[in-house]
Amino acid sequence: MPLTGIRVLDLTRLLPGAFCTMLLADLGADVVKVEEPIGDYMRWAPPLVDGQSALFNALNRNKRSLTLNLKSEAGLELLLRLAERSAVLVEGNRPGVMERLGLGWDVLHARNPKLVMCSITGYGQDGPFASRAGHDINYVATSGALGLNGDRDGPPVPLSVQLADVGGGGLQPAVAILGALVGVERGGPGRRIDASMMDGAVSWLALALAARGGGEHVSRGDQRLAGRHACYRIYACKGGGYYSVGALEPKFWAALCEAIDRPDLVELQFAEGPEGVRAHAAMESVFASKTRSEWEAKLAGLDVCCEPVLELDEVASHPQVAARGLISRAHTGVEVRPAVPLRPDWRRLDPPGLGEHSAEILSEIGVGDERLAALRKAGVV
Missing domain, CATH: 3.40.50.10540 (Crotonobetainyl-coa:carnitine coa-transferase; domain 1)
Known part of the structure; x- marks a missing residue:
């Protein structure tokens, strides 16, 4: 070692x-x-x-x-x-x-x-x-x-x-x-x-401080990677559960808009103000139309940077976590x-x-x- x-x-x-x-x-x-x-x-x-x-x-x-x-x-x-x-x-x-x-x-x-x-x-x-x-x-x-x-x-x-x-x-x-x-x-x-x-x-906080120092508005719930843009946030699904969307690159966002049959949203990826509100509302409505499991099936295999938000008890059985052998149970507890x-x-x-x-x-x-x-x-x- x-x-x-x-x-x-x-x-x-x-x-x-x-x-x-x-x-x-x-x-x-x-x-x-x-x-x-x-x-x-x-x-x-x-x-x-x-x-x-x-x-x-x-x-x-x-x-x-x-x-x-x-x-x-x-x-x-x-x-x-x-x-x-x-x-x-x-x-x-x-x-x-x-x-x-x-x-x-x-x-x-x-x-x-x-x-x-x-x-x-x-x-x-x-x-x-x-x-x-x-x-x-x-x-x-x-x-x-x-x-x-x-x-x-x-x-x-x-x-x-x-x-x-x-x-x-x-x-x-x-x-x-x-x-x-x-x-x-x-x-x-x-x-x-x-x-x-x-x-x-x-x-x-280096990036947040740099953005603020450069003149960008940075506040709770209103940051590039925390709620400002419709392409990067969490959405509620039908019947409970949530989905993460991280389609920052234009190619991923365009692919997602195509997958959800909303090509009209492609140009609103980084929209703010009234257009941003419209983009958020549209995406909220889209994700609320299906269950989390249904979204998993629909988006599986697509390059759209979207994943379900797992509850703690679901993590160990996730296929990627299990394949990597990240979590195990020993006689001393979960490790x-x-x-x-x-x-x-x-x-x-x-x-x-x-x-x-x-x-x-x-x-x-x-x-x-x-x-x-x-x-x-x-x-x-």
Whole structure:
């Protein structure tokens, strides 16, 4: 695997950091999830599978679990010894917490000059909001992404996917970590990565901000790719269900207009104002005339960029999703494979039980059975 031999210490909780380190673990990294003795509280979030959260399991495959009380002197020293033998440390505390624990960048860098430290926070390491509490909905609200989501005349609607958590706090930090590791491999020093979930959400608005900066009107429910044009929106079908239309290119729109017997709409692809209203109303009427299944049959095989809007329970059985082997059910719950296919043996470990690998991991830094027993008795492990 590409990251075999790379050890990553994961001190995060909940979704963002867990998603980030799962990406690295799936690529072969030895991810050690370092938890307080009481554990990451996502472990207990319902629904449970054999006493452990299905949500936790979905984010923590291919990892090992070590419990350490980092507020104890012995726990702190053990973590530092592990950091000396690791390539990456990922943490998700508010700015200043790692320094108060004795695990600040200066300390870690001195112990291991090649270490890459990634700090994932809501608003970053500096600025007036740096120490502010928040969750995904707050970060996307501040970024402007939430304000753009919803109908033109309605309120903002929360996104069903945690854009800031997964994008800004998971995917983008993982990319930054991989880049930093390449730098170290080329002879450079380790580095501190300041990953902000709000920053990540803002970066995904590059096109909307560019359009607005260029003088285009951009608002909730009135954007090129969010409701402005009849050729790119969602339509209700007869009897329930919805259909997505993404016929942006003229050839696709013309083919769709031909398929629905409305050649008069070809010239109204990007119409606005009264003509745009007419185009929207016509398309709404057309799609309301048939059921979703009937539209699937009618449009099947045509190059029109139209697909049914699936409900969550329909996704796994969709022929393309099934053919790609994206979703499976394991004894630990439903699991989604890596988005980019890896070699067949990519899944090496089940999501770990709390402290399942503590003895194994500590033995790798010279902690024997007698010392481990003493650490357990003292509440360090």
